[in-house]
Amino acid sequence: MSTIEKNMSLTGDVPKNINALQKIGTAFGMLGLFIIVLAGFNVSMPHKEVWLTIALTALGGGIVLFAHGSYKNKLAGIKNDGVWFKSISSRGYLAWIAGIALTGFYIVLYFFAELLGLGIDGAANTGVIALFDPLSRVLSGNAASQWFVYGTLYTVAILAFGVKFIRKYKGNRYEQLRTLSVMFFQTAFAFIIPELMARLNSDDFSLPYNDLKNMWPLNYYAFDQWRIDQFINAETIGLVFLLFGILSIFVVSPILTYKYGKRWYCSWVCGCGGLAETAGDSFRQLSDKSMSAWKIERWVVHSVLVFSVVTTTAVIATYLGYDATKYWLTKDVFLIGVAVFLGVLFAVIWYFKKEELAKDARYGAIGYLVIILGLIATHYFSGNELFLFEAGKLRSFYGFLIGSVFSGVIGTGFYPIFGSRVWCRMGCPMAAILGMQQRLFSKFRITTNGGQCISCGNCSTYCEMGIDVRAYAQKGENIVRSSCVGCGVCSAVCPRGVLKLENASMNGRIDSNQILLGNDVDLMDLVNKK
């Protein structure tokens, strides 16, 4: 064997080459990006609406064309050929470039929007943001903001990559329906409806920008004073929205999660999940599956949840305190209410599910409860302004650290390096709540098919949440993990038909016994003897 031939193996690989259609698709996509970048350099573009249309069409169309090139001649089946050979999907050179570019974009978006051309203090927009003005005027009647630009690109990405995903999972109706659902919720609920609703605003009437599906605590500013005030001032409509927001947190979501698991939100509705599942699909295999990553995940995500509960409580308590006459709820009642609610919740979990909690989970739960109650008590007794830290500061710190840096810069910017669901796994307080419920009070589970697992590892590799699915499947155990978003990809890529996402009775849902069928029954009894 000559070394020359061996070297060729590094260059001549076929699965990472792209065909003509894919090249054309890439060219179109690049053209779209190029127009947007040109706009960023303030190249003069008369008829912005035309240029914007061209840019967005090229961008979305390029992606769709690329997908067509990838899948048009393929039969239904698993489409992961060459994933670990391609630079972009295996943390290669392209992945790093993409990661840095995306991260840079997020930093500019969150912290230096004027670089994108945002008109400050009523000045007209320039640059990229001005390019999006025509579309924004059509929808809301106002000039664009950096968030409008972001929302538009976000929606285009979910739609175009959604089409790609649907073609990739040809023959898998679960994946296709789920994707149509996120495409719909993003376009209608996150993008068009809130923009149109802004049209209702006038001098004496205004509603906050309201994405109905974006609930607290994912939406960490849901209960900020200015939003509550606007809702209250908008009278009936506003109150309906406010009520809907509260109901979705305390009634709708628990019921749906009980029936279907957290997937109803995380992989069917949510925008963050939507982007991860579509644009992020090429990166799902990069998630860390090690036991240590799982441990870190549990501490980090639950700490974020605690942080978010504390912050929100502090913010609300503060404005209830100094504007006491404006609201029917007083600060004291509110604080006591929160403390009682959390205490009861904790007691219920402890009473019914203590056995199912691992030792560290029990300590963690107690620790967190003590911290929260302690902070609430301090606040209760320490007059109005102080909550150990000042609530406003806490709130902006949360917004900066969790809302911007974690969810945007790291969560999405680092898709090509850490995988597509880092935010959902490590940082999302909503996922933490839904996950807790999924683990303890839900009908959802992934069932394993008797003794059919061959331990190949496809399921674990393609689980975007870094769940070691194989570890359960090869023992014949159901998978009931709080982090599972029910994307169904483990089931889709399993070559032996071992996994099925199901909603069924809670009895025997978590069975840590090894019930590998086809085996001798007496032997199984012995194996399960602890």
Place this chain on the structure above:
Amino acid sequence: MEHIVIIGNGISGVTAARHIRKLSDKKITIISSETEHFFSRTALMYVYMGHMKYEHTKPYEDYFWKKNRIELKQGFVKTVVPNQKELHFSDGDKMHYDKLIIAAGSKPNKFGWPGQDLQGVQGLYSKQDLDSLEIFAPSNKVCRRAVIVGGGLIGIELAEMLCTRNIPVTFLVREEHFWNGVLPEGESKMLSRHIKNHHIDLRLGANLKEILSDENGKVRAVVIQETGEEIACDLVGLTAGVSPNIDFLKESGIDLGRGIKVNRFLETSVDAIYAIGDCAEQLEPIGNRRPIEAVWYTGRMMGETVAQTICENRLEYKPGHWFNSAKFFDIEYQTYGWVFANKKEYEEHFHWKHDDDTKCITVAFHKESQLFLGINTFGLRMKHEVFDRWLSEKRDINYVMGNLSEANFDPEFYKRFEGQVLRAFTNKISLEYKKQQ
């Protein structure tokens, strides 16, 4: 402390080790000449196809072995010397054992074809085979055509693998239809068509005559027995089945047949030596099962069983109802119970195939008693638990067909076909009934 030594770090050896550790504090050593850590052999194809990296095929993280005090030794056992209870390694090392478990697996069959040891001629079994494939068939520039000899489960995996790198494949299959020795005709034919849809040059009823060499001792072409046709190629994959990997035991005095002969307690003819997995050959038949079963889950079950025996609870190996699964390009296959390609005299089949030519089932039942014997499904997922129960409860065919939806395991929102299947079945019955009238 008693020292348990296991030759082979495949699923059988590793399962034995894990369960011995659960049950006892004995010293455990696993020996392998193949890789440092246990990996899933069944996933080799996905590494070549770029679905996974080698690391992903390891079911346990590397710290697992130390944490569970399972020692790993890399080395090749050259001979086993039972009267000294010693293993001799090819590098001169020696190791003492108190009890020995042989889980040495299989090796690809070679039937004495001329040229079978040339460069570029290989099987697909070990990690080394995978590495060699990367040398001889990294791309279609280096490998302009590959020929695969032997149409079984590994042959078709190799064909799928090479396809992902756009390497043209000629597939020599001895049978009339693909895997016809195991599958009934309807299924075999459907698979043959599916293989051709993937642009494989499938040659049915074709045997290999010889493999030709170039001036450097590398494969140049193969010659087909029936037609004398010469096919130029850069790689020949020998996938005509596997046989137990027991050459190193020839001098050991352990009773050997095609494999290592074991009784129902997985004990060999020599005291304190056990054999499990692919390399074990059952002395007594177990139901319809073959004496040597080279499948993943039987290796696992033997590992669990032998662990009990070693830990002072002598236990018989008693596998339950037969089942298995595989995948042929895009078509998943599952089987529960027995469906024979060549029907036994008591056996009757009902076959249903979907119009799209990627889904079908064959159900076997007893002609007289109507007892349900087994089912093959293609392109449809079925519940193991349900069929296992029906087989134990000795259900009849009518019950099984009527309750098929209970066994469905397809993902949510998938189209269901039980209605169609049942209609086809009742039509067939009423037709036969009319014929009899």
